[in-house]
Amino acid sequence: MGVVDRKLWSERKQLMFRRMLEDVEVGYLDPDVYDLLLLLFNRRESFPVSSCSGRVTLVDAPMPWHRKSSTVVFKKHSPVEEPEIASLVRQPPVSRLWLVVTGPILHVSALTLREASMLLKVARRAGMKHSGVLSVSKRGIYLELKTGVRLTILLRSGNYVCEHLQEVVKVANEALAEGKNRLRRLYEELLKAST
Template identity: 35%
Template sequence: MKFTENFERAKKEALLSLEIALRRGEVDEDVIPLLEKINSKPNYFTTSSCSGRISVMEMPNFGDKVNAKWLGKWHREVSLEEVLKAIEKHKEGQLWLLVRSPILHVGARTLEDAVRLVNLAVSSGFKYSNIKSISDRKLIVEIRSTERLDVFLGENGKVLVSQEYIKKVVEIANSQLRRFKEKLKRLEENIANSL
């Protein structure tokens, strides 16, 4: 397939894009060592990444990301006070607290390399990892975990749950975040030792 022929050019372009994003501070700091490990391997390169996050979001209807507005977004554990401060900004539409697990997109040189990375990611705890796309131009692996939380909190400027409930949701969100951050460390170690 042609994607093996285009691999070197694609890797060079991806690494340049990453370098620019790093200079601009657009890359989650805690995922940088993992990106460096992957990109140091001759048969792989990263194309995009998120280390996972907790967020408070306002949207007209659930799932409407185009018209959604971030009220608070953290790639680390968050305090109840930070979440309450973000909730205070809510004016219209639906109010949600969301947890999203890490996601990385990685280019692979060959199908065998892609399968090897998927298997390594799954064994590291990233159970939703898969080969995202195969075309004549590229071969992309998606590394994803299972952690996710979608909690409806209010609507049209009104919070519909108690502060005690929000406190419990924040505890659960932080617990999920700790879990997937540990998986990121395990993946980094496994990539360093196995690829």
């Protein structure tokens, strides 16, 4: 008998599926990841726990990795335009203003080691090289599927104000698009593995 409690795992899968449907209904679910989530839910031995298709954020913080002393002032899961960013850069931050682009990330619960191993191989083929097992418990084998796509740019600090916003926005959108491309590849690779 394995470490994972099949009954507990199955109950959690049903709960997470209902939550996803509720998120769709209220408009909370990121639409770029919906088809992939359905594909994962349709597998017998895995289901998604959380997801993000990639995003552009502006964070007011001493350093972009400080969580407790940071405030997210802007967040978007689709390409940004210069005026959206410029209006926020004009306002003095409490600390420093950072633009942060992060690629897609999914947390998935697998029932078996075989399924977990297959998902990790598929993720790596899709360019999600920073994927791995986070934990193993009665609730499941918890995986993180993640790309290395990340971009952090200081936009404003003290007297410094970034003067090249047009170029910053262009590069941010390129990074976001690369992450979305890897998410699409993950869907395609998983679809191939499901047939």
